[in-house]
Structure formats: structure tokens, C-alpha cells
């Protein structure tokens with residue numbers, strides 16, 4: 400379906416009348432932007448032909464929170480002459496598309512592409528503004544549901560579960576970390592509830608029983624890391640190291656039970672800053688809900704309320720989970736994966752630092768943990784394809800929504816980092832890690848960047864070692880522990 404509204408013709412006529420329209424002979428020829436950024440795991444995520452410069456995302460929730468309307472306003476810069484270009488959108492109903500204020504033709508595909516054809520081509524290097532209006536329902540989920548990616552509602556709380564491809568199910572985005580950009584979120588919700596999103600609260604207005612809050616996230620943020628919360632929660636503000644703002648959205652009914660455990664975020668930031676340098680984001684903290692689902696949404700980690708009460712915190716080992724999620728602020732949020740096959744750089748690092756933290760806090764021996772992963776998870780790691788080149792055909796069923804999150808990226812990535820640490824020694828390994836999060840802060844980077852930087856910092860060629868771990872079909876011998884053997888298949 401290719402829609403072109405009557406309004407488009409009117410707007411064009413108006414422009415021509417005042418002489419602003421470019422004569423057709425001067426228009427660049429233009430070709431269609433690619434439907435993806437070239438990701439082998441998720442070919443349809445992100446889009447070609449432009450870079451995203453800024454994202455404005457407005458969501459308006461109806462009373463009862465069962466429905467919303469949303470407007471995406473992306474400022475982008477064309478990297479080619481564009482006759483048409485795509486955004487990612489899968490599910491919501493489109494109610495309007497404009498490019499530079501002029502209604503544009505569009506069609507949506509079952510693969511989640513919103514193909515937009517402006518009335519005239521967009522010239523290479525020029526900025527343009529695309530606006531997409533949608534409406535949609537918020538899925539209500541039960542405790543035992545298989546969680547759909549995107550916005551969900553549970554016990555009166557709205558939350559976003561976007562990783563890795565749920566944001567396109569909420570509103571139009573260019574849904575790949577390689578196209579991350581600063582973002583402004585405008586959330587309108589019934590005034591009796593609170594609302595929150597990534598970034599600093601910069602404005603609040605009230606009108607007709609509804610409250611609108613505006614949040615600005617200045618560091619670049621990938622759609623997979625966006626959080627949108629509405630519900631009966633209270634927001635607590637604290638100060639972390641060097642005045643870092645800490646912000647916690649906590650269910651109001653559980654405020655007293657959860658508040659003492661919030662300091663684990665402050666402790667995690669301090670622990671990691673000693674190893675990695677300054678916290679990379681503009682703020683840290685958490686959105687805690689009855690459903691939760693531990694997720695490193697940027698500057699606002701999603702946590703489950705039952706795991707944050709005193710009893711749940713101890714029972715679930717939540718201190719380690721918090722450390723893992725806060726580590727992602729460096730690995731994944733600030734330094735984003737260039738392609739989803741680079742996911743080990745997020746999860747391998749988060750697991751590695753979680754284990755290092757557990758050694759200091761609980762005396763859990765790091766070497767024992769690594770040996771256990773090597774011997775007991777080795778087959779699962781190998782079954783999911785090489786650590787840095789996972790095979791998408793190996794993910795089936797509902798797990799296709801969360802591919803390629805598996806043992807290869809978590810335990811396998813952590814083992815590869817441990818192997819590097821064994822090979823180069825702790826001081827050099829720590830220097831590599833600090834250089835990595837500094838060099839690629841607020842940016843994207845991939846596996847080959849890591850290999851190159853590690854070799855430069857260590858003053859030796861680490862490609863053969865790292866590639867044998869990251870691209871090999873067997874687990875290499877662990878440096879220093881040649882007796883480790885992958886156990887029998889279970």
C-alpha cells in the first residue's frame with residue numbers, strides 16, 4: 400500500500416507558490432536507502448542512506464494506560480542522494496508521515512520497514528527532519544507470559560523491554576546501536592501516575608488531568624536501551640561519586656522495603672570507576688517495577704521489585720546483577736556494538752566484571768568460576784556458533800526475538816577476556832580495558848577494533864590469540880591452565 404495524502408499536494412502547491420520548491424531538473428537523481436545497516440544477525444534493523452543526528456520521541460498515554468499515541472521526530476543527515484529511505488516500525492498503526500514538514504508517501508512491510516518517499520529527493524550531506532505519528536495498544540502481560548518486546552503493562556506499570564529489537568514495536572526509530580543519537584523523550588500520562596524516561600528531567604507541565612514530562616539524554620542512546628515508564632512510583636534523587644546524579648524510580652508501595660538496597664548502584668559505580676575510569680553517562684540509577692526483567696536501559700537500569708527487597712536481594716544475589724547491569728553503562732551503552740555479532744563485547748565484559756566483583760565481595764574464586772564455565776558450558780558456547788560470529792539460523796521459536804543472547808556471548812565472551820588477561824597479565828589487561836572505554840566512549844566499535852586496540856596497548860600482536868577464541872570452532876587451551884577440558888555433552 401502506497402499512500403499519498405491530499406494534504407501533500409496542497410503543501411507542495413503552497414511551497415511552489417512562494418517559490419521555495421526546487422525545480423525538478425535540479426533535483427538529484429537519488430536512490431533508495433538500504434533497509435538495514437548491514438547487520439548479519441538482524442539484516443532489517445537500522446537503515447542505510449543517512450545518519451541519525453537527533454531523536455525526539457513523544458508518547459501520550461490514555462487513561463488506563465491501555466493505549467497510546469506517539470510521534471517520532473528524527474533529524475538525520477543524508478549520506479547519499481535519497482529518493483526514499485526507511486525507518487524501522489513493526490506493529491503500531493501509522494497516522495501520518497512528514498519529511499521537512501511536508502506529508503510524504505509511505506508503506507510498511509511485514510519485515511518491519513517503514514519505507515518513506517518524500518515529495519522530492521533528499522540531497523547527500525543535507526539534514527532533513529522526518530516525523531512519524533502512530534497509535535498502538537500497550538500489551539498487558541501476566542507473570543508467566545512470554546514477554547513480547549516493546550511496551551508492556553503489568554500491575555499498573557508501563558515499562559519498555561526493547562533489547563534488541565523492541566523499540567520499533569513502540570514507535571518509528573532507526574533501531575540499531577550503530578545509529579544511536581541523543582534523545583528527548585516527552586511522556587504525557589494521567590496526573591495521578593508518575594512517568595520517567597532516560598535522561599534528565601528538563602520540564603513538567605499539567606493540563607486537563609494529564610502531566611507531561613520532558614527528559615533529555617545528551618549522550619547518544621540506542622533505541623534498544625530506551626526506557627519509558629509510567630505508574631504508581633516515586634522518584635528518589637541521590638548523589639554518587641564526584642556528584643554523579645543517581646535517580647531511582649521505585650514503586651511507592653514498596654519504597655521503605657527497597658530504599659536500603661539502592662546503594663548497590665552507588666557501590667557498583669564506585670567499584671567500576673576504580674577499574675575503568677569515570678562513569679560514562681550523565682546519570683545512573685534504576686526503574687524498579689513489579690515485572691522488571693534486569694536490563695541495562697541507559698542511565699536507568701530496569702530491575703524487578705521482588706529482587707530489590709532485603710530478602711530478595713540476598714536470595715537472588717542481586718548485588719552481582721546490579722554490578723553486571725552497571726558495567727553495561729561502559730560496555731554496550733557508551734561503547735555500543737557496531738554489529739549484533741559484536742554482542743560478546745557487551746555481555747562478555749559484564750559477566751567478567753560481575754565475576755571479578757564477586758571475588759572481592761564474596762570470595763568467589765575467579766579462576767574456579769572461569770574453569771567451571773570452560774568445562775561445563777563449553778559445549779553450549781560452541782553450539783551457538785563462534786563467540787563473535789554467531790549463526791542466526793541456530794536461534795528458533797520465540798527466542799528469535801532475543802537472538803543472539805546466549806552462552807557464547809556471556810560465558811564465552813568472558814572466557815575470551817580471561818584468556819587475554821592470562822596472556823598479557825593483569826596490569827596490561829587493565830590498561831587495555833581503560834583504553835577501550837575511553838577511546839570509544841559515546842560511540843560504536845566492533846570486534847576488530849578491540850583486537851587492534853588490545854595489540855596496540857600491549858605492544859604485541861594479539862590477533863592470533865583473540866581470533867582463536869572469538870572465531871574458532873573449538874575452545875582454545877586456556878593460557879596458564881592447559882589442563883582445562885570441555886566436559887562431555889549433556
Ligand SMILES: [Zn+2]
Pocket residue numbers: 723724727745746749
Ligand atoms: Zn548483560
